[in-house]
Amino acid sequence: MSEILGKAKRAKEITYQLASLSTIQKNEALQVMASALESDRDAILSANAVDVENGRAAGQTKTLLDRLTLTDSRICDMADGLRQVAELADPIGETIQTMDRPNGLRIEKKRVPLGVIGIIYEARPNVTVDAAGLCLKTGNAVILRGSSTAIHSNRQIVQCLQVALDQVGFPKEAVQLIEDTSREAASELFTLNEYLDVLIPRGGASLIKTVVEKASVPVLETGVGNCHVFIDESADVEMARSIAINAKTQRPSVCNAAETLLIHRKWADNHLPTLLTDLHEHGVELFGEEELLKWDSQATIAKEHDWAEEYLDLKLAVKFVDSTEDAMDHIRTYGTKHSEAIVSETAEHVQDFLNGVDAAAVYHNASTRFTDGFEFGFGAEIGISTQKLHARGPMGLEALTSTKFMIFGEGQIKP
Amino acid sequence: MSEILGKAKRAKEITYQLASLSTIQKNEALQVMASALESDRDAILSANAVDVENGRAAGQTKTLLDRLTLTDSRICDMADGLRQVAELADPIGETIQTMDRPNGLRIEKKRVPLGVIGIIYEARPNVTVDAAGLCLKTGNAVILRGSSTAIHSNRQIVQCLQVALDQVGFPKEAVQLIEDTSREAASELFTLNEYLDVLIPRGGASLIKTVVEKASVPVLETGVGNCHVFIDESADVEMARSIAINAKTQRPSVCNAAETLLIHRKWADNHLPTLLTDLHEHGVELFGEEELLKWDSQATIAKEHDWAEEYLDLKLAVKFVDSTEDAMDHIRTYGTKHSEAIVSETAEHVQDFLNGVDAAAVYHNASTRFTDGFEFGFGAEIGISTQKLHARGPMGLEALTSTKFMIFGEGQIKP
The missing domain is CATH 3.40.309.10 (Aldehyde Dehydrogenase; Chain A, domain 2)
Structure with a gap:
């Protein structure tokens, strides 16, 4: 079994467990994850230095190197980002609509997690933390596929987050990183409809285009802005x-x-x-x-x-x-x-x-x-959707949820 | 230019016109379409007789022939269906959310049409009318790709609806039928991302699977129910x-x-x-x-x-x-x-x-x-979504809409 298939299966297996976590449990996990990032600062900075050095040797652009580079203060920002997500209202479990039908059926529309979210992104280690935090808060398992340029940083960050998850009794498969950064591996994600509920590409126009064209898993298309x-x-x-x-x-x-x-x-x-x-x-x-x-x-x-x-x-x-x-x-x-x-x-x-x-x-x-989740008052942003289905514009926590109808009867049958 | 590309382009061109139609105009169109179906009853029944005869000769199953066959009363039902859609509240233009930001920006989230909707379905002429009515009510252009088995019926029905549209001054491209019922033609719809906003397959498991796997246009997956x-x-x-x-x-x-x-x-x-x-x-x-x-x-x-x-x-x-x-x-x-x-x-x-x-x-x-749009009180149903993005469960008019943020300022710039 390939790395991706294995990780996708494990993610799916724990979705039921993640969906049933309480807001208090999830917020505690986010706080512990934030502290863990700060405690692991040195290890993360060392791993990041390897990426930056490799990137420089490979002749990466100044802009890319700037986005790739972590510093003490950027690690604090990432940790604070997790703490801010902990502060946000939890959309999961919310009853959005209640309908009392003439036949006595009560229908409640509830907000539930999407399940397993795949995120494909470029050389920004902060996205690793952001995405992990937002997905965890919404009870989703996340599979992260970052750029090869950031692999050492991402590996260290995810390891740190997984130790934190383990510490609070969460399955560590809630946040998984794909270590194989080849194109073939990424494209394996595109068709894992059985295990992945949505794919979110974050990055340049060509990355987004490839995912939209190739994926049979539903895609949340983000952000090219002319x-x-x-x-x-x-x-x-x-x-x-x-x-x-x-x-x-x-x-x-x-x-x-x-x-x-x-x-x-x-x-x-x-x-x-x-x-x-x-x-x-x-x-x-x-x-x-x-x-x-x-x-x-x-x-x-x-x-x-x-x-x-x-x-x-x-x-x-x-x-x-x-x-x-x-x-x-x-x-x-x-x-x-x-x-x-x-x-x-x-x-x-x-x-x-x-x-x-x-x-x-x-x-x-x-x-x-x-046009930004923070400016719109969502308190968070997983990207800006330019598609018309599901979510359009800045996407906050709600965009990472689905709904479920719960119907309460007393023996009603269809006449 | 292929038939499909030409029709998709024309549909896209009129989306702005359709989006600006008032509820009164759309309801009038639905009423005129309903009456047109009833007046054209004979022509529709004759066309349908050809399909039924061909279907019988081709050895189609009894169930399929039953779904395919139109009668006086089924035509009345289709016309009544359009009149019922006219009675429903129009979701378009509704302000779903208003946010007043500390910087004085007022952000309004409005419901808007999706744009162009492609519907791929099997030998049920009533779906032709249903889909046309629901899409028109929500200000969307619809491209219908029915089964070859129902082509004569569909052609006659769509012609009748287009005459009605023309009569009330609507562009007839609001409702278009793909006459080429080959598989190749259907698959051309799958990748017309530039013109199509969503594809809805309605039918058996294998049809749905093909569309989900092959389409890069966003799909609303409907209905296999175990x-x-x-x-x-x-x-x-x-x-x-x-x-x-x-x-x-x-x-x-x-x-x-x-x-x-x-x-x-x-x-x-x-x-x-x-x-x-x-x-x-x-x-x-x-x-x-x-x-x-x-x-x-x-x-x-x-x-x-x-x-x-x-x-x-x-x-x-x-x-x-x-x-x-x-x-x-x-x-x-x-x-x-x-x-x-x-x-x-x-x-x-x-x-x-x-x-x-x-x-x-x-x-x-x-x-x-x-589990049904009527039983849930939506007054209509375009299908039952089994996916988690955008709409889940019975889909009424709202599932055929998107949203748009309108932001009102007084010269605000980002600090």
Whole structure:
């Protein structure tokens, strides 16, 4: 039996046990896991140093190495993250709906764990801890398949978490790491429908695409964001400037950062120069049509792919439009249904945009950067769903649950 | 461009239009569609006669021919079904949740259509009408891929519905039928992620399995039901007999009918003969272990596959167990997570069973036959989900919707 099949089977076997854990037990486990991370700090840092050294030798990018590198303070953050999850309300067992039927049947819809969750992610050891915490809180078993680049860190972290689980009497199979980081091993997860209830890919566009295309296990598709900010004719000048700059530059590497600015020509005629000055001051490189070059000689002519690109960098495509309809057409063609914003003082345009744009989150007069489980008040986030089934937008604990109907009768039979 | 790709693209193009239809407009369309079916009765019956004749010539089973055959009264039922959907509350546009954040952002979670729904089904022309009505009510475009056996009926029905749509000014692409009924054509639907938001297979186990395995478009898995009734030691004798008979015989061909009876040995010792008499009177053929043959010489020795079988017939597997735990173990091994019932007067066993059995619907002292959108009070049903994502159990209108976050700001940017 392969490593993955073995681990998936064991995970399935303990789902019944995990589903019956009380909130108090789960919170205690999370606290013990947090303390264990802090006590094992040295071992984790040593393991991480091996990964970072290997990554550097392999010529990994600075961004990747930065995400990979753990420090004392990052380990504290991970431990605190677990403690915060312990503080959150437990959705499991909640009765969402009660229906009393004319035949006397009482039907209760209850929140239950999904079962076994597979998470495929890239070189971020903090995801190992985050995912373990969120899955445990929701009574799910988790199978983690991280990147080979982070294997030493992940192995040490999971070992530490498993010791903690054992200490509080939980099955250590609640949190398992796939040690085989080959592509073949990952793809074995894709078809384990018998044991896996859902697969969540977290990472770049190509990872997500592969999982969506190949997996027969249900997938929660997360996060590619080609987000747009549309500055309407009536947009407040200061507000438009501040939202555009914030959406693009506050943290360019994340999925809710803006990648294209759509500007109403009449607004541009009056106010574009100040916005261009802001963008230049923030070091933003611009891509646009010929028309943009008349305003900004430093801009680059956009190629077709620029409109579709998730730059994740200080780069921004700029396009002029003549109406809200034009802006929506562009978004329909190139958007990824993540986060889209309109800056406008015209109520009708705002309504058209919010209703007509098909995205997880649509904003009026605010930065797209707020699409985030913490900003939405969920207290946690397992990712941002860009699909329409099950969960859409930032996913908190609830996204890791399913429901079950419990029906209470007194001998009712179907007439 | 293939027929399917062309139809999928056109469906996607009109999703924005469909999403903005008012409840009044949609209800009017449903009424006009209902009347159109009744006016076109003769044409529909003629087309159906061709399918039935072809089916008979091809040696189709009696059950299939029965499902395929339309009559005056069945056409009235289909039309009434549309009128009932018009009466239901419209979930679209509903605000499910409102969050006022400390930074002044107001976040509203709204119910929106899924977009384009593909439905793959077998030789039941009534599904054509049902699905069209439910999808239209929820502002979705539907692409119907019925069986070749029903192609003449489906073509006539969809043509009739499209004329009605046109009459009320709706795009006729709201309801489209795939005329190419080859397997290759169906499988083209599986990967149209760009245009299709969800695929719903309705039909037998092998159809569902193929779609789940092959589709990269998100799937709503419906309905294979290997349902169990567990008669506990303390079960009320009359109640246990009546529930077992009802769950098995009231309509054996449906997914929520019972396929296996699990009987506590102590109950069997005192009461089995009366139950066996009932089952024989209802013409139920029994499959079980050696032990069953001591009670019932007419029973057949069960093979391994009998425990897993969805008979959909007057056949029943019977197994003796010594505890609730034993019963649950059996269900964990062979159940399909559809509907499971315990008949018992022991509160602790009931709690263990309802919590410990992983199924869409778990019953105490009632027949499994109630797992149904109408019985649950949803007023409609697009199928019964046996998966854990998005919707579980009977799916009404809500299962055909997604959500969208609308965020209202006054210039908020991320600090």
